[in-house]
Amino acid sequence: MPLVSPPEGSNLTPAQLALAEALVAAELGLPDLAEQAGVGESGEIGSSGLIALSRPAVSIQSLVVAGAPVIGVLTNPRTIDVSATIRPALTGGLLGTNYAPLPYLVSYTAGWAAGTLPEGIRQAVLLTAQAGAAAAGRVGIKSESMGPVSRSYTDAASTGTLPADARALLRPWLPTRF
Structure with a gap:
């Protein structure tokens, strides 16, 4: 349906x-x-503090970063922002500074119900x-003319x-x- x-x-x-x-x-x-509840993903968060999801999310059930529950903001359907709640640790020296990636595990609801x-x-x-x-009504027709009006089709x-x-x-x- x-x-x-x-x-x-x-x-x-x-x-x-x-x-x-x-x-x-x-x-x-x-x-x-x-709609599908309980979609889970895991990975690592870098210096941006953003998590890119593989499916559009409508709500977050749980979010764990480095073994601790955190709060994230769903900034768009495929991105969770945790930059306000976590700060990645710096590694390396002054000129070779890098951020240590933090592991995350997120569970969310993806997809939509008919009314949403x-x-x-x-x-x-x-x-x-x-x-x-x-397109079904003009199978095989790539162009047609009726009087002074001509039309070409690309049946996407x-x-x-x-x-x-x-x-x-x-x-x-x-x-x-x-």
Whole structure:
């Protein structure tokens, strides 16, 4: 069952919405958009004091840094900031100063329930489903003309990619690069 419902009066089918959700999830690097509690990750925090998550988080259940529970701030769906609560230790001499990485373990809720899906993601799913439905009606057609109006198509939905406007809506949930 798709998380996104078709708008009233729309002819989008549940299968088209499910395919669009799968394409959006793949673009975000996720197996699906559905909520999953207890996702765990571990790694090391460097001098930035930031933890980059592999999935968008909606809440943090627990966060342990160097064996002690700490408080972190979810600054965006894929980044936890712990810089206000921990200070990495310095190692080395004056000219060769480095920060000793601190190990962390985080448990969080990833994905969304139907009523909590962000509007940008919901719109990206609808745009992708509409592009797929439009492409289905013109399979094999790359251009057409009616009187003085000509139109050329690139069927993004049929090639397994998202329309550019849907991709633009997903930017806030894409992985952070450090």
